[in-house]
Amino acid sequence: MKFLSDDEVITVAMNLEQEGRGFYDEAARLSKHKETKEIFNKLRDEEADHYKTFKDLLDNIQAAGPKGYFNINEEAVSYLNSLIETGVFKGIDKQSIKRLSEAEVLEIGLKVERDSVLYYNEAQKMSTNPKAREIMSKIIEIEKEHLVTLTNRLRVARRLF
Template sequence: MKYTLLEVLEMAVQTEKAGRAFYQTAARATSDRNTGQVFLFLADEEEKHIRTFEDLARAVKETPEEQPWNWAEAALYLKAITDSRYFLDESKALALAREAATPAQAVTVALGFEKETLLFYNQLLDMVGPAAMPTVGALIAEEKKHICRLQELKETLDNPAPTSEGRKA
């Protein structure tokens, strides 16, 4: 299956919408205040990414340029990414958020989602024209920050700090 750049950008929009739905649902479901705050922050980030990809799609429609990519070569790679458990539509994202029994489980799912998204955006960087490269590059940098923030949160949840009585919280 071949994808046009507009179709790939639409996949990116749908991915961000799924991420937003996951983070909003997980934030409401978590019992850990810090985890909820991180999830709400990430939901806001996903919203910004939705607008960015919609803007990129508008720019492609308004000023189409020759894309430096062999789409046939990319099709299998894109399919492998989009078939992943973590490359979600909104209904799957909501189900995964609801199934997470603990904040740590929700963070683990979020890490998987962000890693798959990063793979997809790295591939997207090779597909867009020169004008869009800085924007996609900035999104990649943000996704890396999300992964770092989630990893730090996961480590905090996996290794709670001792309380004043010497017990773990």
């Protein structure tokens, strides 16, 4: 068995949300279509809210005293590490976004949201902290809504652009 602290798992979640906010901010800035820009701005704001939620959770966990740990098997550790190491934003920077079509940026957003849902699902299953499980469950539902929003906009983008 391996152990990850609540702090470590929540910190990764915070990093995902912070990177997502930066990605959507840049995508909105570069978008040429009003509707897509509005979607990216909304997603950016929601990622910022998620970051704050995780930050508050981390502060509460740290204030509570001794660390809680996720007790997970080797396979789960490998899975989480691969999600972390490959990073949902690896290789994506402001310069590369500029070269992409709007549909390609939407596809990256879809991949990011899918990977986030995968991470949060695994973290939620392994958490021993009821508040962390509750928060992850709520954020998973919001991330799934992001998937639907991005999928619908991608359908439009493929037809129009």
